[in-house]
Amino acid sequence: MADRITKNMARNIYFGGSLFAILVFVGLTFDTVQKVPELSNDDQITHSVASGKNLWEVNNCVGCHTIMGEGAYYAPELANVFDRRGNANEEYFKSYLQAWMAAQPLPNNGRRKMPQFNLTEEQVNDLADFLIWTSRIDDNDWPPNIEG
Amino acid sequence: MKYSSQMVAKPYFIFALILLAGEILFGLILGLQYINGDFLFPEIPFNVARMVHVNLLIVLILFGFMGAAYYLVPEESERELWSPLLAKITFWVFAAAGVATILGYLFVPYATLAEVTYNDLFPTMGREFLEQPTITKIGIVLVVLSFILNIGMTVLKGRKTVITVVLLTGLIGMAVFFLFAFYLPENLVLDKFFWWFVIHLWVEGVWELILGAILSFVLIKVTGVDREHIDKWLYLIIAMTLVSGILGTGHHYFYIGTPDYWLWIGSIASAVEPLPFFLMVLYAFTMAKQRRIDHDNKIALTWAKGTAVIAFLGAGVWGFMHTLAPVNYFTHGTQLTAAHGHLAFFGAYIMILFTIIAYCMPIMRGRPHGNCLKAQAVERASFWLMVIGMLGVTFALTAAGIAQIMMQRWPETGALGFMATQAELIPIYKVRFAFGLMVFIGLLTYLYSFFVKEPETVRS
Incomplete structure (x- = not known):
């Protein structure tokens, strides 16, 4: 697998993937903070x-x-x-x-x-x-x- | 060693190893208290010993990371460290603050410690792993900032490599997420939610970047593999780490009062979390196979491969075991969690310290080709003692966890109470203690390997 992936591709997966994960996580954090008062x-x-x-x-x-x-x-x-x-x-x-x-x-x-x-x-x-x-x-x- | 300022790493490594000895010693005390509740009570109650055990762990890993960074960043950046003096001052400040805090835990009741450090004015104490008085936490921030400044300036002014940039990203992330330690809301659910921003996003996030960078540095040095190749693997590993690890925080949000969509998100994302560790195993073994040089320091490569394998087992396999929400419903907060925690921390964050120390300590002691064969043989024996010991501890705790679930969690009626269950588990805790003792003997063997004399011929 690793042979077909170049260093640049790997770097782009790193930046793109992390950014995606961070954005989703931040969004869910805001939603959770909104919902916790009622749940607790x-x-x-x-x-x-x-x-x-x-x-x-x-x-x-x-x-x-x-x-x-x-x-x-x-x-x-x-x-x-x-x-x-x-x-x-x-x-x-x-x-x-x-x-x-x-x-x-x-x-x-x-x-x-x-x-x-x-x-x-x-x-x-x-x-x-x-x-x-x-x-x-x-x-x-x-x-x-x-x-x- | 190419730059004299790399030498500042030495006291960091030595101190980390001293703290490790303390950490394991307190682990043994805790292991005995699991067998006999009267042991050292009331002199050192369980909660105090545990605080010392886990706080020593965190501090020793930080010392290890700092030592690793001070050693590898000048070499990677091809210049001297920005300020060796600052690194020396940081060492003594951190060491003094760490020792004072541990002594505070041991000799002052925790409530008194909270009172005399004005916890009421700025409450942050009393949460797992974040037990440090607020003043100590502020001290940690200052130490880490001065460390990052030193490393950051060296990186910026020198040659930038993927390894140093990834390392620096990890260190900055570590500093940023630690700031959540200062947020202590009145609502327990929010408290827990943001507490994991420090704990999970350190251990299963930014620390893995640091781990990957250190591992890559050692692999380049002892295998001579092309840097392009190393960089690609490193990017792939940390990509998988962050993609799975950030949303994987959700596996802690199943049963603490957070919304139920976390049951799905946490399960799915964290099911991928073993993947970066599996890649790390492939990485270490592929690089070893493709090596272009046969470095005389064989033990460093052993530690590097061991780190990848045990981290994969501890963090990957043992983590996956209970990461799916329906499974976690029964395993949450049992000895199974303890089993996972022990092997994951040992494999990922203690063994990487042994790896970097195995590579650079001989160089700093004037042995560029590694220690002599006899010293390496002793170190290899300690490798197996510690690895088998930790695996034994893990298997014992896993057995204890499964037994605990069967007796206390699973039955809908007539379940055994917590204390009665724990009494039933004592024979298993005895096995755990025996393996814990093996780990400690392994560490003593390891420390002894530093004192094995070099033969005259090698020295000349």
């Missing part, structure tokens, strides 16, 4: 959800967990943790998360350990709000089942 319920990002996301970041939660499948693979998926542990009740989920965060690290021998982050009650509630908001993102029905 952007209007429901309250101060508490935003603050929960910040806590998620500054405590490096993604260093062990995944969220919508991205992150480390050491600890459970959390984009659907509200569906899994929340009993379809926001207040129930918040009290669950308060107890869970306070109990860390669990004393079980050999079990993977989550550090104690010493978050305040308000911070844990913010984190819960962020995870509840995340659980409602339209992510093409992922994960396949409740276990994440």
Whole structure:
């Protein structure tokens, strides 16, 4: 194959092909940015959800967990943790998360350990709000089942 | 070595190798934590060790790229480096900032690190691979800019070759896409969407340009093949890379809240992504077959061929395995992803560093014909130890991923929970650790090869 292609042809394929790919990608990026607010319920990002996301970041939660499948693979998926542990009740989920965060690290021998982050009650509630908001993102029905 | 300023590359390579040793060491720590959750807890929690592991990887690759560019650009441009002094200063600034950041991860709780570096004023922290404090990110930008200025001026003032122009394109692309690291929207979906502009468009985009340029340089040097021929192959490879890789970003937009047309676009475009890596295999082996000189530095060609093959396996084959949306629905975020990530990074970006180092380090040490036979034999042993070790790690993680999917993802009812599944996988993680140890022994063997004494006759 390579014998029939000259250097100039190869260069033109490179420039033409890349330009085409970049243009399509930029176009789709604009379209995606337009559509994400509806798919993610952007209007429901309250101060508490935003603050929960910040806590998620500054405590490096993604260093062990995944969220919508991205992150480390050491600890459970959390984009659907509200569906899994929340009993379809926001207040129930918040009290669950308060107890869970306070109990860390669990004393079980050999079990993977989550550090104690010493978050305040308000911070844990913010984190819960962020995870509840995340659980409602339209992510093409992922994960396949409740276990994440 | 034609120009004395090429020597600035040496500390970059040495430092990259030191960081690589650290990276693998932390990989072993993580491997043990997968087996026993109490290991080094609470001294080094998993997330901290992982941060160190992946950040060392990124930084060492950047050091390697810089070393490669400082070595090959003067030679290609047929002139001295624009400013060797700037290259030396950049080295120390980058090394100091890198070490300080890693020590910060290890000795300061991450939330405190965020606080003392004023993350609140300009939040960028807490995302995978972009964990660096904002101040470090700004430092990276300055270092990369000074590096690109230095390389760019050398290219502009000297002979322009396809290799240097492609390299420079890759480096500029790298700098441009890194700027998205500074954009952290409140909406998690947009955050993830643009996060991939850094991660994917680096690894499966512009970095492949840099990889192709370095590989081409070494192939010209050790095979003596006509430059016209090399240029044509390089253009074809990077054409396929960008055509498939840019829209291939879509394979990350399946299940993160982005529109569903990405299911199709991501699947189709990224199904083509193995092609440039396959071309790279053909390229390396064809050039080796058509070689016009028999360079005494045989091991450099071994590394070059190895890079192409393992990159094809890791990035191409293991990537394709789970890149189609219906498959990815089940594999997304499992150990299969980890399997792909490990072999792809090793094959493409670690082995290319071994390739360029194998070629130019002997020259910089006054051995224009390569290291002596004994040193090359030791290096060849390390090649196989590391390659087989990484393949073992990859196969183990693949097995773990498949088992995880069967237990946790596939069943519609009665699926095993995440933690219970992981407990079942521990025997496989033990196998993974054993192969990880083999990689580390391979690296130690490799480092030892630098200290094998040259026989007197060769020296004279």
